[in-house]
Amino acid sequence: MPASFSRLRPSAARLTRWLVTLPPALFLVVFFLLPALIMAAASFREPGEFGGLAPLSEKGFTLEAYRFVGEDVIYAGILAKSFLVAGATTLLCLLLAYPLALLIARSPKRQRDLLVLLVILPFASNFLIRVYAWIIILGPLNLLYSTTAVIVGMVYVHLPFMILPLYTNLEKHDPALLEAAQDLGAGTWTRFWRVTWPLSLPGVFSGAVLVFIPVLGMFAVPELLGGTGDILIGNLIKEQFLDNRDWPLGATLSLGLTAAVLAVAGVSARLTRGRGAAA
Amino acid sequence: MTRSPWLWAAGLTTYGFLYVPLAVVVLFSFNDSELNASWVGFTTRWYGILLADDNMLQAAANSLFIAIVASTVATVLGTMAGIAMHRWRPKLLPFLVLTPVAMPEILLGVSLLLFFRQVLDLTLGFFSILAAHITFSIGFVAIIVRARLAGMDESIFEAARDLGATPWRTFRRVTLPLILPGIVAGYLMAFTLSIDDFVITFFVAGVGMSTLPLQIYSMIKVAVTPEVNAVSTLLMALTLTLIALASRFAPETLKSGQ
Numbered sequence: 001m002p003a004s005f006s007r008l009r010p011s012a013a014r015l016t017r018w019l020v021t022l023p024p025a026l027f028l029v030v031f032f033l034l035p036a037l038i039m040a041a042a043s044f045r046e047p048g049e050f051g052g053l054a055p056l057s058e059k060g061f062t063l064e065a066y067r068f069v070g071e072d073v074i075y076a077g078i079l080a081k082s083f084l085v086a087g088a089t090t091l092l093c094l095l096l097a098y099p100l101a102l103l104i105a106r107s108p109k110r111q112r113d114l115l116v117l118l119v120i121l122p123f124a125s126n127f128l129i130r131v132y133a134w135i136i137i138l139g140p141l142n143l144l145y146s147t148t149a150v151i152v153g154m155v156y157v158h159l160p161f162m163i164l165p166l167y168t169n170l171e172k173h174d175p176a177l178l179e180a181a182q183d184l185g186a187g188t189w190t191r192f193w194r195v196t197w198p199l200s201l202p203g204v205f206s207g208a209v210l211v212f213i214p215v216l217g218m219f220a221v222p223e224l225l226g227g228t229g230d231i232l233i234g235n236l237i238k239e240q241f242l243d244n245r246d247w248p249l250g251a252t253l254s255l256g257l258t259a260a261v262l263a264v265a266g267v268s269a270r271l272t273r274g275r276g277a278a279a
Numbered sequence: 280m281t282r283s284p285w286l287w288a289a290g291l292t293t294y295g296f297l298y299v300p301l302a303v304v305v306l307f308s309f310n311d312s313e314l315n316a317s318w319v320g321f322t323t324r325w326y327g328i329l330l331a332d333d334n335m336l337q338a339a340a341n342s343l344f345i346a347i348v349a350s351t352v353a354t355v356l357g358t359m360a361g362i363a364m365h366r367w368r369p370k371l372l373p374f375l376v377l378t379p380v381a382m383p384e385i386l387l388g389v390s391l392l393l394f395f396r397q398v399l400d401l402t403l404g405f406f407s408i409l410a411a412h413i414t415f416s417i418g419f420v421a422i423i424v425r426a427r428l429a430g431m432d433e434s435i436f437e438a439a440r441d442l443g444a445t446p447w448r449t450f451r452r453v454t455l456p457l458i459l460p461g462i463v464a465g466y467l468m469a470f471t472l473s474i475d476d477f478v479i480t481f482f483v484a485g486v487g488m489s490t491l492p493l494q495i496y497s498m499i500k501v502a503v504t505p506e507v508n509a510v511s512t513l514l515m516a517l518t519l520t521l522i523a524l525a526s527r528f529a530p531e532t533l534k535s536g537q
Contacts, residue, residue, distance in 0.1 A: 021360075096296060102286060
């Protein structure tokens, strides 16, 4: 019991607690938890004649949508492509982010805040503007509407998610470790691969999750920069809900995406815990 | 520690990658040509066309109104959630507050679409957008407020109590003034998120209602026009102003990538 509340009678303290906790909790139960559960239930329904779901009294519950996804290899292929694009994006982000994060971490303390702010600033402009910028740039280069364009756009939109956790990790490294390695005769590369890199892995993992997960569900970047073949799972879900109006199929695919996201988050949490340090 | 020339070169390349595309957008907003291809001459006519575009102005007004209402409600609920998580360490609340922040936006978008249309049978529009924006903003406000509370010395509250202050008085005279910068930063964050949101709004907006990002999306989906560059430049100027305000009220929120 926090100090400022210990003077209250127990019943009044409990009342305060509920008055503060309940409004946000109730709001999120109604607008986040309930819709999520309804979506899970919708995956077991049949599509309605004019979109939406068929009346429960007529069609009941069915595994039709799951059977449909399971039988058609197209869906597995699109999920695989989504993972490939997310993986490529994560790797490229790491490649671009690491030197910059290291540079900022090794800068004098008074310069660091400014250098970090310079990373956040472009990130603060609207998401669509950042995608649009690449339409202008890649259009004249004849690179627009390709998988390359999709990956470039994905990297651009998510790069700060990789830079910031990496920097937060690298900033905490003790310079004495590198000095000790140097005294023991380690060269620049050895010092990096044997000292800095292993210590930075928790930062690498948290950055990777922050990039990988949103890329996995993205539909707008492939839609604006990709060609006709560049359909990811996000596009498929969007199509079911807005164009084809097959909501049970859309709900099933959304649950698939949720499972993929949870798996990625779980693997990363395990890897990070295995290293015994948080980013 | 050493910053070798290679590290400088690689780091500056990444800064270039971050800034050059946006600079191109701003530059071509002043270009006297229909095409975003080569520099022809200076003009401000795209801004004139933009300011005469009724659809765009209506969408901007909608966005502004939704952002003001949504971020106000989200700030109140998010502050309560932040305080509750700090004081009583509840088990379920962090799950409810943090999951919408961490999951891909499309999942929140489609589940809300399903909820509004199938369960509530609601006509999509102002209310559905508002509810969606509040839902994803609460978590960001709560995180900022909780971080602010975590950095404070508990003995201040004990001192207030020892001097005979009631809990409500302690909250109003001690806690609230101390966390106010966090609340302001949370409000600005929620405002920016709301006015910028595209993905979730895209699913819950319906046909009758447009916001600025939806309007921009439908424009760039059809064709590239410098009018988009002009609106982008104005939006960037607005965001910069908000960041400047945030750094004044709560400089710590801009530090070390929080």
